[in-house]
Amino acid sequence: MNHARRSALLLLALGLLLLPLDASAQDLDAALAAIKGYTFGDSREGLVTVEALVTGALASPSQRRAAAAKLTHVLGTDATNDCKLFVCRQLAIAAGPENVSAIAPLLHDAATTDMARYALRPIPGSEADKAYLDALSKGPEEARPGVINDIGERGITRAVTKLGKIAGEGEGAAAEAAIAALGKIGTKSAARKLASIEDDVAVDLRPAVENARLAAAIALAESGREEAAENIYEDLAAPGRTDRVRVAAFLGMVNIEEDEAMEMIMEALDGTDAPLRAAAKRCLYQMAEDYEAIAAAH
Amino acid sequence: MTTKDKSKLLPRSGAISRRTFLRRSAGAAAAATAFPYIVPASALGRDGFVAPSNRIVMGGIGLGSQGTGNMKGFLEFPEAQIVAVCDVDRSHREAAQQIVNSTYGDNGCTGYGDFREILERDDLDAAFIAVPDHWHAIPAIAAARKGLDIYAEKPLALTISEGRAMVDAVEQHGIVWQTGSWQRSKVNFRRGCELVRSGYIGEVHTVKVGLPTGSSIESQPEMPIPEGFDYDFWLGPAPEAPYTEQRCHWNFRWILDYSGGQLTDWAAHHCDIANWGMGTEHTGPISVEGTGEFPKEGLWDAAMNYTLTCQYPAGASLVAPKGFTMLVSNSFPMGVRFEGSEGSLYVSRGDALEADPASILDVELKPNDVPLYDSSNHAKNFFDCVRTRKSTITPIQVAHRAISIAHLGNIAMKLERKLNWDPKTERFVNDPEADRKLSRAMRGNWHV
Numbered sequence: 110m111n112h113a114r115r116s117a118l119l120l121l122a123l124g125l126l127l128l129p130l131d132a133s134a135q136d137l138d139a140a141l142a143a144i145k146g147y148t149f150g151d152s153r154e155g156l157v158t159v160e161a162l163v164t165g166a167l168a169s170p171s172q173r174r175a176a177a178a179k180l181t182h183v184l185g186t187d188a189t190n191d192c193k194l195f196v197c198r199q200l201a202i203a204a205g206p207e208n209v210s211a212i213a214p215l216l217h218d219a220a221t222t223d224m225a226r227y228a229l230r231p232i233p234g235s236e237a238d239k240a241y242l243d244a245l246s247k248g249p250e251e252a253r254p255g256v257i258n259d260i261g262e263r264g265i266t267r268a269v270t271k272l273g274k275i276a277g278e279g280e281g282a283a284a285e286a287a288i289a290a291l292g293k294i295g296t297k298s299a300a301r302k303l304a305s306i307e308d309d310v311a312v313d314l315r316p317a318v319e320n321a322r323l324a325a326a327i328a329l330a331e332s333g334r335e336e337a338a339e340n341i342y343e344d345l346a347a348p349g350r351t352d353r354v355r356v357a358a359f360l361g362m363v364n365i366e367e368d369e370a371m372e373m374i375m376e377a378l379d380g381t382d383a384p385l386r387a388a389a390k391r392c393l394y395q396m397a398e399d400y401e402a403i404a405a406a407h
Numbered sequence: 408m409t410t411k412d413k414s415k416l417l418p419r420s421g422a423i424s425r426r427t428f429l430r431r432s433a434g435a436a437a438a439a440t441a442f443p444y445i446v447p448a449s450a451l452g453r454d455g456f457v458a459p460s461n462r463i464v465m466g467g468i469g470l471g472s473q474g475t476g477n478m479k480g481f482l483e484f485p486e487a488q489i490v491a492v493c494d495v496d497r498s499h500r501e502a503a504q505q506i507v508n509s510t511y512g513d514n515g516c517t518g519y520g521d522f523r524e525i526l527e528r529d530d531l532d533a534a535f536i537a538v539p540d541h542w543h544a545i546p547a548i549a550a551a552r553k554g555l556d557i558y559a560e561k562p563l564a565l566t567i568s569e570g571r572a573m574v575d576a577v578e579q580h581g582i583v584w585q586t587g588s589w590q591r592s593k594v595n596f597r598r599g600c601e602l603v604r605s606g607y608i609g610e611v612h613t614v615k616v617g618l619p620t621g622s623s624i625e626s627q628p629e630m631p632i633p634e635g636f637d638y639d640f641w642l643g644p645a646p647e648a649p650y651t652e653q654r655c656h657w658n659f660r661w662i663l664d665y666s667g668g669q670l671t672d673w674a675a676h677h678c679d680i681a682n683w684g685m686g687t688e689h690t691g692p693i694s695v696e697g698t699g700e701f702p703k704e705g706l707w708d709a710a711m712n713y714t715l716t717c718q719y720p721a722g723a724s725l726v727a728p729k730g731f732t733m734l735v736s737n738s739f740p741m742g743v744r745f746e747g748s749e750g751s752l753y754v755s756r757g758d759a760l761e762a763d764p765a766s767i768l769d770v771e772l773k774p775n776d777v778p779l780y781d782s783s784n785h786a787k788n789f790f791d792c793v794r795t796r797k798s799t800i801t802p803i804q805v806a807h808r809a810i811s812i813a814h815l816g817n818i819a820m821k822l823e824r825k826l827n828w829d830p831k832t833e834r835f836v837n838d839p840e841a842d843r844k845l846s847r848a849m850r851g852n853w854h855v
Contacts, residue, residue, distance in 0.1 A: 149629060149648065149649050150626055150627065150628050150629060150649075150651075152704060153626070153703065153704050153705065153708070154703055154704060157703045157704075164821070164822065164823055167822070167840065168824075194647070201847075202822075202840065202843055202844070223646065223848070223851065224646070227646070227847065227848050229848075230848040231843035254851070254852040255848075255850070255852065258848075258849065258852070258853075259848060261854070262854075285852075289854060316552070320552055323579065327575075327579065352554060353552065353553055353554030353580060356554060356580065357579055357580050357581070360579060360580070360581050361579070384554075387796055390795075390796040391581045391583070391796040394795075394796055394797045398798055402689065405686065405725070405777065
């Protein structure tokens with residue numbers, strides 16, 4: 110076989126291999142065009158077709174990237190918001206860091222920020238983190254709580270200083286979201302911020318600060334920073350705290366101090382503090398159930 | 408308590424003394440707490456009523472058909488006192504208030520449209536919650552953080568991530584939780600599971616969980632929001648969507664933004680029983696695959712037909728030393744069928760309990776057998792545990808594991824491939840794509 114013929118055959122084989130890829134890509138183009146005007150109450154058939162094509166594309170990294178690029182393209186068109194919301198749901202599974210720049214602008218519009226978050230929140234990596242941080246600084250006020258919530262869920266530690274400032278505003282939805290987010294991020298720095306604002310926030314936000322400090326204590330304990338966690342629990346057990354906070358602090362300490370836990374539990378059980386006594390009883394019953402399960406498994 | 412690596416527990420200088428910790432905490436309470444209350448003798452034993460100070464004061468969140476049904480059950484117990492109800496639909500709320508007030512012969516039941524307001528009350532001991540699945544996590548976590556004991560409906564949560572957040576909140580605050588998986592309080596289910604757990608059908612190799620078939624409905628038009636229905640609040644953390652009657656109240660179950668279809672609605676019952684029989688209530692499968700038929704048109708989009716195959720490894724269950732397969736499908740008879748090396752056992756509602764050979768049902772449990780938690784009434788079990796602080800028959804941890812099976816199934820069906828799952832970490836194995844399906848962003852300001 111001469112060189113020219115061999116090359117032609119190779120090209121033909123390559124073309125045949127690419128044919129399904131090209132066909133499904135064209136299918137997705139057509140399917141997306143068909144749903145551009147979708148509004149609620151219309152037939153969902155077009156959406157189902159798109160979903161099936163996107164799901165099929167997930168099997169191959171290159172097909173996934175191609176599908177995600179087509180989906181994000183729709184976000185920049187005059188497709189209906191109902192269509193874009195659907196597209197964002199598909200991007201939640203298909204999008205990668207390379208798509209963040211196309212999705213991020215939607216964070217900055219109150220009308221589209223929620224749908225953007227459906228797509229962005231699951232995308233790993235620093236690109237999405239940066240998009241959230243940009244939106245925190247420059248996005249509309251009404252979008253801030255949702256952006257902050259996702260920052261907390263993603264655990265974006267770079268946001269701690271800014272969140273501390275927002276939390277320190279002391280009232281409002283953004284402050285409440287920032288308080289919760291600091292608790293979820295759960296670093297020492299986040300815990301310090303929470304402690305520093307506790308006396309300054311509006312009265313109705315103080316329980317949120319306590320909840321966030323408890324969350325931070327758990328995160329610190331789980332990451333091996335037990336002394337920092339203990340300091341939080343000690344503060345939350347202090348006079349003036351509500352029963353629910355003292356109980357949670359007690360249980361947190363019991364969880365950290367496995368060796369001294371029984372001593373703590375028995376002392377609470379013998380004490381006069383009714384909520385701690387109830388919590389200690391609950392601990393003992395839970396431990397008994399755990400030991401029974403271990404015995405039953407052997 | 409959670410398990411901890413003991414090597415990390417080293418004495419540290421300057422560490423707070425545990426006794427100091429307790430003394431400070433107890434001192435705070437001793438200063439603030441009055442001497443234990445004295446119940447007037449005249450309030451005891453009068454006409455059989457429970458003295459007010461001995462009652463469990465409850466508030467209800469979500470008073471649709473299920474919530475109202477639960478509430479009516481609680482009202483039969485003199486040890487419970489319902490003082491407040493909350494629903495975003497004024498008609499539900501007012502109907503519930505009417506029922507409570509008629510029962511007590513007064514106007515003492517307060518109605519709320521916002522669960523945050525009912526949870527601000529200082530007089531509640533417990534909450535009962537029966538809201539759509541997409542709303543399960545937020546008010547439950549809020550109630551747990553208030554230190555309230557909780558009776559809440561199944562399926563536990565909309566996603567595995569929300570379920571885990573709920574479990575963590577309940578454990579963190581040491582509250583008592585009862586899931587509305589009441590089948591465990593029926594003698595035939597307990598008896599069947601005891602026989603399986605005790606080895607009377609031999610080594611179990613297959614568990615077949617039969618659930619109902621789903622439904623579809625044609626496309627629905629946008630409709631005016633009914634007077635008194637706070638629809639935006641009803642949507643809450645779910646994506647924006649126009650109001651239409653078939654979206655809300657009972658039928659949210661068939662829409663994936665709010666629930667998981669018949670699969671999740673019933674897996675919370677029958678997968679729970681499967682777990683109970685196999686002793687796998689605190690673990691999960693290591694692989695799940697599924698096929699599903701989802702509606703291609705119309706408002707409802709949850710699977711109508713579905714079959715899941717869940718594999719459990721050797722060691723997950725004492726009665727399945729080689730591991731076992733749990734099949735979940737609408738093609739099986741409703742209920743749970745355990746198949747073992749020496750027989751089979753089937754249990755379902757309507758007191759159904761069958762075995763092959765039938766003589767298995769005549770067995771009296773022996774000292775070495777596995778007697779299971781005995782509860783004859785699900786609500787009473789909750790009230791008893793509120794007082795004793797014991798775990799209920801369906802604590803939140805087992806509810807989470809039961810519904811996780813269905814969530815994994817829905818994810819597998821949507822991704823159209825077999826998924827490998829680590830029940831310890833509650834993550835898919837080397838599968839970040841599937842991990843994305845474990846949680847969802849919440850609309851607007853809502854968060855757990």
